[in-house]
Amino acid sequence: MISLARVGKTFKTRRGGHVQALDDVTISVGADEFVAIVGASGCGKSTLLRMVAGLVQPDIGHLTLDGKVVTQATEGTAMVFQAPTLLPWMNVERNVTFPLSLSGRDVPEARERGRALLRAAGLAGFEQRMPRELSGGMQQRVAICRGLVQKPRILLMDEPFGALDALTREEMSLALLELWQANPMAVIFVTHSISEAVLLADRVIVMSPRPGRVAEIVEVDLPRPRSFDQEASAEFHRCSKLIRDRIYGGGSRAH
Amino acid sequence: MLISTGAWTRRNLPVILSTLSLLLGWEIVCRAFGIRPFLLPTPSAIWTAVVPVWPNIAMHTAVTLRTVMLGLLASIVVSLPLAMLIASSRTVSAAIYPMLVLTQSVPKVALAPILLVALGANEFSRVIITFLVAFFPLVVSSVAGLLATPPELVELGRTCRATRVQELLRIRLPYALPFVFGGLRVAAALCVVGAVVAEFVGADSGLGYLIQTSMAFFRTPVAFGAVVILAIMGIALFQLVEITERLIVPWSSNLDNNFNEEK
Ligand SMILES: Nc1ncnc2c1ncn2[C@@H]1O[C@H](COP(=O)(O)OP(=O)(O)O)[C@@H](O)[C@H]1O
Numbered sequence A: 001m002i003s004l005a006r007v008g009k010t011f012k013t014r015r016g017g018h019v020q021a022l023d024d025v026t027i028s029v030g031a032d033e034f035v036a037i038v039g040a041s042g043c044g045k046s047t048l049l050r051m052v053a054g055l056v057q058p059d060i061g062h063l064t065l066d067g068k069v070v071t072q073a074t075e076g077t078a079m080v081f082q083a084p085t086l087l088p089w090m091n092v093e094r095n096v097t098f099p100l101s102l103s104g105r106d107v108p109e110a111r112e113r114g115r116a117l118l119r120a121a122g123l124a125g126f127e128q129r130m131p132r133e134l135s136g137g138m139q140q141r142v143a144i145c146r147g148l149v150q151k152p153r154i155l156l157m158d159e160p161f162g163a164l165d166a167l168t169r170e171e172m173s174l175a176l177l178e179l180w181q182a183n184p185m186a187v188i189f190v191t192h193s194i195s196e197a198v199l200l201a202d203r204v205i206v207m208s209p210r211p212g213r214v215a216e217i218v219e220v221d222l223p224r225p226r227s228f229d230q231e232a233s234a235e236f237h238r239c240s241k242l243i244r245d246r247i248y249g250g251g252s253r254a255h
Numbered sequence B: 001m002l003i004s005t006g007a008w009t010r011r012n013l014p015v016i017l018s019t020l021s022l023l024l025g026w027e028i029v030c031r032a033f034g035i036r037p038f039l040l041p042t043p044s045a046i047w048t049a050v051v052p053v054w055p056n057i058a059m060h061t062a063v064t065l066r067t068v069m070l071g072l073l074a075s076i077v078v079s080l081p082l083a084m085l086i087a088s089s090r091t092v093s094a095a096i097y098p099m100l101v102l103t104q105s106v107p108k109v110a111l112a113p114i115l116l117v118a119l120g121a122n123e124f125s126r127v128i129i130t131f132l133v134a135f136f137p138l139v140v141s142s143v144a145g146l147l148a149t150p151p152e153l154v155e156l157g158r159t160c161r162a163t164r165v166q167e168l169l170r171i172r173l174p175y176a177l178p179f180v181f182g183g184l185r186v187a188a189a190l191c192v193v194g195a196v197v198a199e200f201v202g203a204d205s206g207l208g209y210l211i212q213t214s215m216a217f218f219r220t221p222v223a224f225g226a227v228v229i230l231a232i233m234g235i236a237l238f239q240l241v242e243i244t245e246r247l248i249v250p251w252s253s254n255l256d257n258n259f260n261e262e263k
């Protein structure tokens, strides 16, 4: 349903130079598929997500959702940014339902859904707090709840667990998987962590920098539901090694 | 919000002491150098001149306060929509901003007599003059706040399919509120200036009028009394803005007075 065909994007820098953020990127993501993107900083992962979110337009190539060209944010697409980006004047609960309030959908039932998500994210009792009273990790969890409360068909997550400590990170990964299994949707999940990518995703897209290209697409053939036990499996090691080799080995795509 | 009297005294002691020493120094200098009262009256002389005529002074104060408040209200009502218009489009901004700056390069004090002739020596024209003196900093700081909204918050709005109006009212305006209040503090002080200027030029009541008529009869202590009341009015308005800000913008960093919180 999400389809990028030979997409390229070049930014002008302030000093008049050019940065090619994406070059010849072709990816498609199915309706209920969980796709992870890994790659070094600056290889265009955020740009790719922002493109799917409708925040930037490709210079060349085509980006379509269900066959329709994306020119602005599409209904049913939710984005979790790298930073929490909470509204400082709203309490936690109202931050979570903010996207719904913009379209008059913050009905009592939706608010209850928001509270349930906050509970699942370990934020019970913090509903009435203001963002600045929360730690960075807690703020990021609020932002994740804000994405999920919209019941999106496409969920875009840009290093969502980057600000969390390792323990919370693992907990949140499993919680996300559970939620995804209960409410199937297309997820594009950007991460720096190879093991996180393999644990979560059906497919891992490895990107290489300057210009941002797809270096490898790794199919993860692990049964679901996933658990940390699978980290010991041969398939987990195969995928991790493949990804690692692509990131550090560089070079062109193997055929 | 109950502050114990002890804490209140401790917090306000410096300003109380500095005010008292100012008054005392003033009194001493006037007496020591024998300055004549119609040039610079002592605080005690001002007090004794003002107290017997206080109902009259209270009336003039009420008149001025009314003009100040109406002028401030007009400034808010005009400045906020204007700021949103300027912040919402580059073209509008390019068309309006230079004109605004132009109005600011004209000295409003010079404009006051002309306006009073054109509009008549009434309350309405005094409010207009007050507004003209006060509104500009409010527009400028509001525009600054609207444009200072972090791009991430604006992008959040975009991904949530916020309309342009929603982006302005639900994201940019709340973000800009601390800036708006910053401008409002300046505007409140300027409103007092504007009202007095308007009363100098054309009024039959108000503290500005009182100062002029008192000086015409060399009743300097009464004029000084009016000046002191104007100063108090300015301070009170400033405090009013601050209290309002505390109530409706509790997240504002304008209010982080960390000095007071030491132990
Ligand atoms: N709005 C922009 N203007 C200019 N350059 C940009 C912009 N957005 C991204 N870039 C550049 O594009 C490249 C890819 O950025 P990004 O997509 O953020 O990478 P990643 O998320 O993988 O770290 C970087 O070199 C970055 O500096």
Ligand SMILES: [Mg+2]
Residues within 6 Å of the ligand: A045, A046, A047, A082, A158
């Ligand atoms: Mg990034």
